[in-house]
Structure formats: structure tokens, C-alpha cells
Amino acid sequence: MLRYIIIFGLLVLSNSATFLLDNEGWTIVGNKRVELAKHQSYSLGPKMSHYILGTDDLVNVDLKNRDDKNLWYFRSPPIYLVKRPVLMVFTIMSFSGDFSKLNVGAPSVKITGLNNLFFSFDEAVFDGKMTTVNVPFNEKIFQKPFVVEILGDWTRGVETVAIDNVEFYY
Numbered sequence: 001m002l003r004y005i006i007i008f009g010l011l012v013l014s015n016s017a018t019f020l021l022d023n024e025g026w027t028i029v030g031n032k033r034v035e036l037a038k039h040q041s042y043s044l045g046p047k048m049s050h051y052i053l054g055t056d057d058l059v060n061v062d063l064k065n066r067d068d069k070n071l072w073y074f075r076s077p078p079i080y081l082v083k084r085p086v087l088m089v090f091t092i093m094s095f096s097g098d099f100s101k102l103n104v105g106a107p108s109v110k111i112t113g114l115n116n117l118f119f120s121f122d123e124a125v126f127d128g129k130m131t132t133v134n135v136p137f138n139e140k141i142f143q144k145p146f147v148v149e150i151l152g153d154w155t156r157g158v159e160t161v162a163i164d165n166v167e168f169y170y
Contacts, residue, residue, distance in 0.1 A: 078145035097159025
């Protein structure tokens with residue numbers, strides 16, 4: 001994580017979703033139905049104020065390995081950037097859920113570009129506490145537009161998760 005803090009001084013913020021007034025078109029996918037992410041205008045500090053929220057409403061546990069088969073994600077509307085990003089940063093936290101029993105092998109971030117080109121980031125560590133996640137972009141799939149999906153369904157049971165300040169740097 002330290003290497004990203006040093007690099008931030010050299011990067012320029014290209015675009016961000018701060019959810020200041022509403023959910024900015026973000027949805028929840030993978031639950032029983034696609035729905036708008038719930039906008040919350042409460043402040044929990046500078047990293048989590050005016051955020052979006054989702055709650056698990058479909059737990060489909062596999063009897064063999066106990067992972068949830070239907071995972072829900074926060075999905076962005078199509079994103080258009082002038083330059084290809086090198087880093088995405090966002091804040092995530094949980095309001096409920098048993099984070100001692102995590103789903104295994106789910107990508108924490110999925111990005112889909114034109115022609116369904118796909119990039120996934122699997123290295124995020126999240127224990128339910130407020131965390132800032134840094135996603136380096138090494139792939140060149142970021143043609144205009146692309147869609148970001150951030151995992152909300154981290155546990156094998158029901159959880160409520162929020163995200164804020166989704167930022168792209170180049």
C-alpha cells in the first residue's frame with residue numbers, strides 16, 4: 001500500500017464518484033433483481049460521507065463449499081475518461097455481516113470495456129471495517145466506455161456494505 005501513497009503525488013485525478021447528491025446512476029446487480037444503490041447523505045468522516053449502500057437479499061449457499069453462488073456488486077453507469085487510468089481508489093465499509101466467513105475466489109473489482117473485454121482485481125482485503133482499496137490498472141481494456149463493478153457480497157450470509165469516493169487517476 002505504501003507504494004501507492006508515494007505515487008499519488010505524481011498522479012492526476014481524472015474522474016470520481018463522490019455520491020454528494022445522489023447515487024450517480026450506480027446500481028446493485030446480482031441480488032434478486034437489479035436495483036438502484038441506496039444513497040445515504042450521512043457523514044462518517046472524510047472517507048465515508050454521502051455514500052451508496054447495498055444489502056444482500058439473495059443468499060444462495062452451495063452445500064459443498066458453503067460459498068454464496070449469487071454475488072452482488074455495485075455497478076457503475078458507463079464511464080468515459082479522456083486518458084487511460086492507471087489507478088482506481090475507493091472506500092468500502094460494512095454496516096452488518098459476519099466477516100469471519102468470507103466467500104472465496106470472488107473478484108473484488110470487475111471492469112468490462114467495449115467488446116466485453118474484461119479485467120478483474122482479486123487482491124483486495126476487506127474485513128468489514130472502513131478500508132481504502134487501491135486497484136492498479138495494468139491492462140489496456142479501458143476504451144470508452146467501461147463499467148466498474150465493486151463486490152458488495154463478501155460474506156456467506158447477509159451483509160450491508162457501503163462504498164464512497166470511487167476515484168480514477170492517470
